[in-house]
Amino acid sequence: MGVSKTxxxxxxxxELANFAKALGHPARxxxxxxxxxxxxxxxxxxxxxxxxxxxxxxxxxxxLKNSGLIKGNIESPRICYCINDEVWQRAKNVVCxxxxxxxxxxxx
Numbered sequence: 001m002g003v004s005k006t007x008x009x010x011x012x013x014x015e016l017a018n019f020a021k022a023l024g025h026p027a028r029x030x031x032x033x034x035x036x037x038x039x040x041x042x043x044x045x046x047x048x049x050x051x052x053x054x055x056x057x058x059x060x061x062x063x064l065k066n067s068g069l070i071k072g073n074i075e076s077p078r079i080c081y082c083i084n085d086e087v088w089q090r091a092k093n094v095v096c097x098x099x100x101x102x103x104x105x106x107x108x
Contacts, residue, residue, distance in 0.1 A: 012094050019091040022067030027052055028060050035070060035081060042078045 006014050023029060030050055035041045046057050061081060064070045068087035072079040 012097070015090065016094045016098060018067055019069065019095065022064055022069055025060065025063075027056070028064055031057065031060055031064065032069070032083075035083060041081050043081065044078065 006017075009017075023032070027050065031041075031046060034046055034049055038045075043054070043057060043061060046052075046061075047054050050057065052060075061070070061072070065072055065081070068084055069091060070081050071084040072081045
């Protein structure tokens with residue numbers, strides 16, 4: 001079996017890319033912002049607040065959940081989504097680590 005293109009990079013680099021990809025769409029940013037405001041969110045509530053269809057919101061929720069940034073609990077007949085605290089803190093650390101690595105002085 002061949003080597004994956006991501007195998008040559010560190011765990012932190014792969015994690016950061018995964019988080020960036022998950023947050024790389026304005027709809028996902030809006031979804032996360034709504035979840036942060038409410039500290040939990042039911043998918044149907046998002047349809048009322050965002051200019052997207054239920055199916056589109058579901059696709060974006062799936063991408064966010066696959067990244068680990070959010071988690072969902074089944075509360076029949078709905079799924080309640082919220083921030084995954086542990087993964088959110090890890091994402092915060094790797095993003096801040098990248099941003100804080102810049103000390104200025106480039107391309108003056």
